[in-house]
Amino acid sequence: MKYLLLKHYRGGPAPAAGWPPMDQWTPEEVDAHVQFMRDFAARLEETGEFVDTQALAPEGTFVRYDGEGRPPVTDGPFAETKDLIAGWYVIEVESWDRAVQLAGELSAAPGPGGEPIHEWLEVRPFLGASPTVTG
Amino acid sequence: MNEALLRELVPVVIGVLLRRGADFASAEDAVQEALIRALDTWPDDPPRDPKAWLVAAGWRKFLDAARAEASRRGRELAVQVEPPAGPAPATDDTLRLYFLCAHPALPSASAVALTLRAVGGLTTRQIATAYLVPEATMAQRISRAKRRIAGLPLDQPGDLGTVLRVLYLVFNEGYSGDVDLVAEAIRLTRQLAHLTDEPEVAGLLGLMLLHHARRASRTGPGGRLVPLGEQDRSRWDTGLITEGVTILQAALARDRLGEYQAQAAIAALHADARSTSETDWVQIVEWYDELLLLTGSPVVRLNRAVAVGEAHGPQAGLAALADVNPDLPRYTAVTAYLHERAGDLEHAAELYAEASRAATSVPERDHLTREAARVRHLLRP
Numbered sequence: 001m002k003y004l005l006l007k008h009y010r011g012g013p014a015p016a017a018g019w020p021p022m023d024q025w026t027p028e029e030v031d032a033h034v035q036f037m038r039d040f041a042a043r044l045e046e047t048g049e050f051v052d053t054q055a056l057a058p059e060g061t062f063v064r065y066d067g068e069g070r071p072p073v074t075d076g077p078f079a080e081t082k083d084l085i086a087g088w089y090v091i092e093v094e095s096w097d098r099a100v101q102l103a104g105e106l107s108a109a110p111g112p113g114g115e116p117i118h119e120w121l122e123v124r125p126f127l128g129a130s131p132t133v134t135g
Numbered sequence: 136m137n138e139a140l141l142r143e144l145v146p147v148v149i150g151v152l153l154r155r156g157a158d159f160a161s162a163e164d165a166v167q168e169a170l171i172r173a174l175d176t177w178p179d180d181p182p183r184d185p186k187a188w189l190v191a192a193g194w195r196k197f198l199d200a201a202r203a204e205a206s207r208r209g210r211e212l213a214v215q216v217e218p219p220a221g222p223a224p225a226t227d228d229t230l231r232l233y234f235l236c237a238h239p240a241l242p243s244a245s246a247v248a249l250t251l252r253a254v255g256g257l258t259t260r261q262i263a264t265a266y267l268v269p270e271a272t273m274a275q276r277i278s279r280a281k282r283r284i285a286g287l288p289l290d291q292p293g294d295l296g297t298v299l300r301v302l303y304l305v306f307n308e309g310y311s312g313d314v315d316l317v318a319e320a321i322r323l324t325r326q327l328a329h330l331t332d333e334p335e336v337a338g339l340l341g342l343m344l345l346h347h348a349r350r351a352s353r354t355g356p357g358g359r360l361v362p363l364g365e366q367d368r369s370r371w372d373t374g375l376i377t378e379g380v381t382i383l384q385a386a387l388a389r390d391r392l393g394e395y396q397a398q399a400a401i402a403a404l405h406a407d408a409r410s411t412s413e414t415d416w417v418q419i420v421e422w423y424d425e426l427l428l429l430t431g432s433p434v435v436r437l438n439r440a441v442a443v444g445e446a447h448g449p450q451a452g453l454a455a456l457a458d459v460n461p462d463l464p465r466y467t468a469v470t471a472y473l474h475e476r477a478g479d480l481e482h483a484a485e486l487y488a489e490a491s492r493a494a495t496s497v498p499e500r501d502h503l504t505r506e507a508a509r510v511r512h513l514l515r516p
Contacts, residue, residue: 023488023507030505035357055497 002051002092002126003099005106007119009058011083016118019111029112036109044091049102055087090126099123140185141173143326145256148189150228157197159235160281163253165197171258229254230330234293237301238284245280246301252277255319265314298327299339299395306343317347328382337386338396344379345402348372360502364411376406397426416446433460441469449477464495468503475510484510 022030044050061076089106093099103121111117145166152162169192173185182188236250248266251257257265263273306320324340352366383399401422408414423439426432436459444452452473459466471486484507491503 021488022504023484023491024511025508026512027505027509030501030508031357031359034359034501038357055500057495058492 001095001099002090002128003096004122004124004126005089005091005099005103006122006124007086007088008122009084009086012120012122016120017111017115019117025112029110029114032110032114033117040106040109041089044089044102049091049093049098051090051092053087053089056085058084058086060084096125099125137185138174141170141177141189142256144186144189145170146229146232146254147186148193149232149253151190152193152197153228155194157201158285160278160285161197161200162193163281165200166193167252167258168196169193170256174258229326231293233298233327233330234295235284235287237293237298238287239294239297240283240287241280243301243304245276245283246297247304248273248277249280250301250323251305251319255323257314257319261314265308265316295331295333295335299335302327303339303395306346317343317350321347334386334389334391335393335395337382338393338399341379341383341386342395342399342402344375344382345399345406348375348379348406354498358498359505360498362502363405368409371406376403379403380406392425392429394426394429397422397429401426411445414445416442420446433463437463437466437469441472444473444476449473453477464493465490467493471503471506480510480514484514 022033025033041050041053059077061074063072063074066073091099091102093102100123103123107119107121108116109119148169149159149162149166152165153159157165166189169189172192173189177185232254233250236253237246241249248262251262251265252259259274259277260270262277263270266273302320302324305316305323308316321340321343324336324343328336328340348371349363349366351372352368352370353361355361379399380403383396383403386396387400401419404415404419404422419442420439423435423442426435427439437456440452440455440459443455453470456466456470456473461467467486467490471483471490474480474486475483487503487507487510491500491507494500494503
């Protein structure tokens with residue numbers, strides 16, 4: 001089963017812990033956080049559960065069709081209040097429980113003072129292809 | 136198995152098939168199939184004459200495909216089944232392939248892919264892995280590119296400028312997966328320098344070697360980006376630097392300056408210095424002035440401002456930013472650096488944080504976040 005572990009810049013449930021933005025940490029705390037992320041991906045590769053990870057720029061724009069011969073309509077860049085995706089991991093694991101366990105581990109990434117930041121992660125199952133044998 | 140030799144043979148063998156009357160798209164497909172077969176069978180059963188093997192296998196694949204196509208259309212096979220004899224200069228063939236694969240009619244991503252396959256002898260899968268796209272996507276990109284250049288005459292002089300830009304793009308892509316695109320770009324540029332004596336080709340080769348010499352020092356623990364000023368210069372590869380400088384000097388002596396020679400000259404001045412404070416920044420600014428005349432590029436203008444800041448102080452650097460477009464990537468990062476040098480730490484920290492949000496890669500974003508953190512820490516130890 002494949003799952004998406006979604007990181008948000010904003011949006012989601014109320015933050016469990018109120019940390020200052022990363023540029024206000026010490027350089028060592030930043031390094032530790034970045035290293036944790038790299039180690040997390042490396043560990044998933046080792047267990048054969050890694051599929052993909054990507055990061056997104058914090059600015060995005062909504063776009064939609066506006067009729068024949070007209071340029072698309074755009075909305076954004078976003079106001080502060082809108083939900084914003086920061087990036088993701090795609091993992092392939094045995095069970096939902098394992099996906100939740102891994103999301104929990106990722107949420108323990110260290111912040112100021114080396115304390116876990118308790119960041120919310122959204123776990124979403126992928127819709128797979130329909131199986132060849134169904135009965 | 137000598138994979139390097141096999142890859143060098145690919146453009147040569149495509150050239151042989153072209154001279155036997157094959158069209159480029161079919162010849163290139165046939166040699167790619169032969170290459171995949173060689174990668175599969177050579178480790179257990181190496182041929183005595185690798186080139187003859189590849190020519191025979193490629194020609195057979197080509198004939199098979201041509202026959203299938205002919206019978207599909209209910210026509211006689213037009214190509215001679217028995218290849219005409221007589222050698223022709225293989226160097227000209229390979230040079231023509233460079234021009235064709237990097238043809239100005241092609242979008243740069245397609246030119247890159249086609250060059251890596253037909254001149255570099257990489258498989259579609261390797262190219263797809265290196266550029267992190269599905270293999271089917273890369274295959275499609277390559278066949279669309281071939282359709283686009285189908286029917287173009289092979290014997291006309293090509294555009295060396297687009298060839299050099301394609302090689303430069305490959306070099307800048309770095310490496311991911313099992314293909315080292317940096318090494319590949321250097322190999323292809325080195326080979327091109329043997330085929331033509333244009334000073335700009337030598338300039339590009341020199342530039343690549345001088346940058347490649349710093350590779351080991353450019354990243355720190357955990358893949359962290361290390362800026363030029365903080366690099367451990369004892370880890371720079373002096374052999375590559377010597378080679379790069381020698382090639383560059385010979386090119387400059389020809390007195391036909393171009394943008395790659397000018398960029399290489401800047402890299403050589405960095406390579407020559409034991410630290411940023413011992414760097415000849417005044418001369419570097421002069422080279423940026425040359426480069427600006429040659430290209431008019433806004434990115435050059437931005438980099439020039441950094442050099443001006445080092446040569447004549449941060450205020451002069453900030454003044455030089457006045458005619459640079461603030462929308463450029465790295466503009467805010469450069470402003471942050473110059474403000475820090477000018478002692479305006481508060482402003483510098485804010486700008487570094489802003490620059491991190493505008494970064495275009497994860498290592499750059501992390502680096503700028505860390506710079507913001509470092510400067511804030513100086514303010515509130």
